[in-house]
Amino acid sequence: MLLVLSEEHKEHLGFLTQVDSAVVGEFGRIAVEFLRKGTNPKIYEGAARKLNVSSDIIQHGVEGLTYLLTEGSKLMISEIDFQDSVLVLGFSEELNKLLLQLYLDNRKEIRSILGELAPKLPSYHSLEWRLDVQLASRSLRQQIKPAVTIKLHLDQNGDQTTKILQTDPATLLHLIQQLEQALGEMKTNHCRRIVRNIK
Amino acid sequence: MELSEYVQSGLQILADSGCFSPSAYTVLLQTAFQSLLNAQADQVALDHPVLKHIDPTVLKHCHAAAATCILEAGKHKADKSTISTYLEDCKFDRERIEQFCTEYQKNKDTLEIILGSIGRCPLHVTDVSWRLEYQIKTNQLHKTYRPAYLVTLNVENSDSRSHPDVSFSCTMEQLQDLVGKLKDAAKSLERASQM
Numbered sequence: 001m002l003l004v005l006s007e008e009h010k011e012h013l014g015f016l017t018q019v020d021s022a023v024v025g026e027f028g029r030i031a032v033e034f035l036r037k038g039t040n041p042k043i044y045e046g047a048a049r050k051l052n053v054s055s056d057i058i059q060h061g062v063e064g065l066t067y068l069l070t071e072g073s074k075l076m077i078s079e080i081d082f083q084d085s086v087l088v089l090g091f092s093e094e095l096n097k098l099l100l101q102l103y104l105d106n107r108k109e110i111r112s113i114l115g116e117l118a119p120k121l122p123s124y125h126s127l128e129w130r131l132d133v134q135l136a137s138r139s140l141r142q143q144i145k146p147a148v149t150i151k152l153h154l155d156q157n158g159d160q161t162t163k164i165l166q167t168d169p170a171t172l173l174h175l176i177q178q179l180e181q182a183l184g185e186m187k188t189n190h191c192r193r194i195v196r197n198i199k
Numbered sequence: 200m201e202l203s204e205y206v207q208s209g210l211q212i213l214a215d216s217g218c219f220s221p222s223a224y225t226v227l228l229q230t231a232f233q234s235l236l237n238a239q240a241d242q243v244a245l246d247h248p249v250l251k252h253i254d255p256t257v258l259k260h261c262h263a264a265a266a267t268c269i270l271e272a273g274k275h276k277a278d279k280s281t282i283s284t285y286l287e288d289c290k291f292d293r294e295r296i297e298q299f300c301t302e303y304q305k306n307k308d309t310l311e312i313i314l315g316s317i318g319r320c321p322l323h324v325t326d327v328s329w330r331l332e333y334q335i336k337t338n339q340l341h342k343t344y345r346p347a348y349l350v351t352l353n354v355e356n357s358d359s360r361s362h363p364d365v366s367f368s369c370t371m372e373q374l375q376d377l378v379g380k381l382k383d384a385a386k387s388l389e390r391a392s393q394m
Contacts, residue, residue, distance in 0.1 A: 076342045111340060118337040121349065124369035127377055129384040131391060140314040142276050146391070148384050149321065154367050163365055165354065167324040169388050175327050176385060179350070179378045182329040186346055186371060194333060198344065 003071050003085035012064035013089055015057055021098050023051070028102040031066040035113055065102075072103050073110040125153040125160060148172050200271050200285050209264025210289040212257060219261070223249050224295060227258070228302055231265035236309050272303060273310040322362060326353040348374050 005013070016024050030043055041055075044062070048055035072082050082103050086096050127150060134145040152163045167175070185191055202210075212218050219227065226247045245258050272282055279300050286296045330349040336342060351366040369377065 074340050114340040115337075115343065117339040120368065122367045124350075124367050124373045124377060127380045129380060131384065131387055133391075137315070137318045139317040140274055140276075140311065143315060145315065146388060147320075148388065150324075150384075152365065152367075164321045165324050165352065165365070166321045169385075171324060171326075172381060172385055172388070175324065175352075176378060176381050178327050179329065179374065179381070182331060182348060182350075183371065183374055183378065185331050191331070191333075191346075195344075195346070198333070198335065 001075055001077055002081055003068070003075075003077065005068075005085070005088065009064055009067065010089055012060035013068070015053075015061040016065070016095065017091060019051065021094060024095065024098055025102070027062050027065050028069075028098075028106075031062050031069060032106050032109070034062070034066065035070070035110060068099070069103055069106060070110055070114065073107045074114055076107075076111070079104065120156070122154040122156040122161065125155045127152050200268075200275065200277060200281060202268060202271060202285075205260075206264045206267045207289060209260045210268060210286070210291070213261045213265060214286075214289055214291040214295060216292075218253065218257065220249070221294075223253065225298065226250060227261060228265060228298060231262055231269060232302055232306050234262070235266055235269060236306055236313065269303065269310070270314070273307070273314050276311070279304075322354045322356060322365075324352050325355050327351065328353070346371060350374070350377075 016027070026047075030047075034040070041059075044055040044058045047058045051058070068086075072085075077085070079100065083096065083100055086099050091099070129151070130149045132147045132149055134143055134147060136143055146169055148167050148169070150165045150167065152165060154161050154163065213224065213227065216224075226249050227245075230245060230247070245255075245262060250258055268285075271277075275281075282300055282303065283296050286299060291299070328351045331346060332349065333346050334343045347368055347370060349366065349368050351364050353364050354362050356362045
């Protein structure tokens with residue numbers, strides 16, 4: 001699958017031919033940093049002054065590069081497809097190699113950043129448990145009532161929440177049995193076939 | 200067992216065969232037990248024909264006294280001799296004591312269950328449901344290709360106010376971690392029960 005680049009996009013990337021490969025590498029680094037932490041316009045101004053061009057051009061160059069990297073990572077395009085997509089820009093052999101290297105080096109990290117954007121439910125973080133025995137209450141003395149108290153740690157959008165839950169021994173065994181069945185499902189032929197065939 | 204003046208006086212009236220004939224006593228006793236144990240008994244059936252000739256205020260007093268006595272006995276898991284002694288002090292005759300104790304013995308277990316279920320506790324897990332999915336792509340990321348579990352713990356509040364269930368997603372490794380920890384808890388429960 002090839003990346004289709006718009007005319008505007010090609011124009012923005014065109015700037016990269018006017019600078020040497022060290023600068024392109026630097027732009028690549030900036031692009032990934034912006035993906036990690038968000039954009040910082042001051043960087044554009046600094047680079048614009050050093051290279052003696054307007055900061056708009058710098059911004060377009062970096063954004064074009066970012067788009068190239070994120071689209072490639074999102075679609076998980078192969079090396080060959082990436083090279084072919086970039087060929088269309090008419091860059092030098094050296095620049096093409098540089099762009100490919102940039103893509104391959106950063107693909108995994110970019111994919112994991114993109115993965116965070118998906119709609120999500122709270123996810124499991126960890127679990128702590130405690131065994132309690134209730135001996136008496138206001139309404140009944142001389143009890144022996146075992147219970148398991150559970151502290152469930154969940155993550156949602158970076159915030160950790162905690163839920164305190166309790167269960168009795170019979171339900172605990174039931175939960176274990178049900179969840180073991182759930183785990184076993186991945187090993188069935190049906191699931192294995194699907195995992196093998198969807199690529 | 201220590202009960203208030205009000206309860207004691209109610210029991211003493213109940214003991215009096217001048218006020219309560221044997222059949223009236225039997226009916227009131229059974230009604231008292233039923234009103235405690237039967238969840239549907241909103242309206243206490245104190246309008247049994249045998250009780251008709253007794254003053255309603257007296258009926259209510261004695262019914263409340265009997266119910267309180269039953270609850271106290273249940274709360275402290277009182278044995279037959281404790282109950283007998285207490286009723287003797289309230290001037291119950293042998294026969295009425297026997298009847299009370301027999302009725303109590305019959306309903307003791309249910310009573311304990313009901314008393315034991317009163318009280319606060321953290322959200323109680325009653326069941327779990329799960330879903331296994333295979334993620335293929337999102338609008339931001341294609342070819343994700345990984346399995347994920349969605350687990351929902353069904354939860355009950357002790358005040359029977361409904362509470363939203365606790366749902367979360369997890370990977371296979373995380374689910375294994377979760378199950379492993381629950382199994383540790385179960386093992387330690389088993390060891391504790393053998394002590």
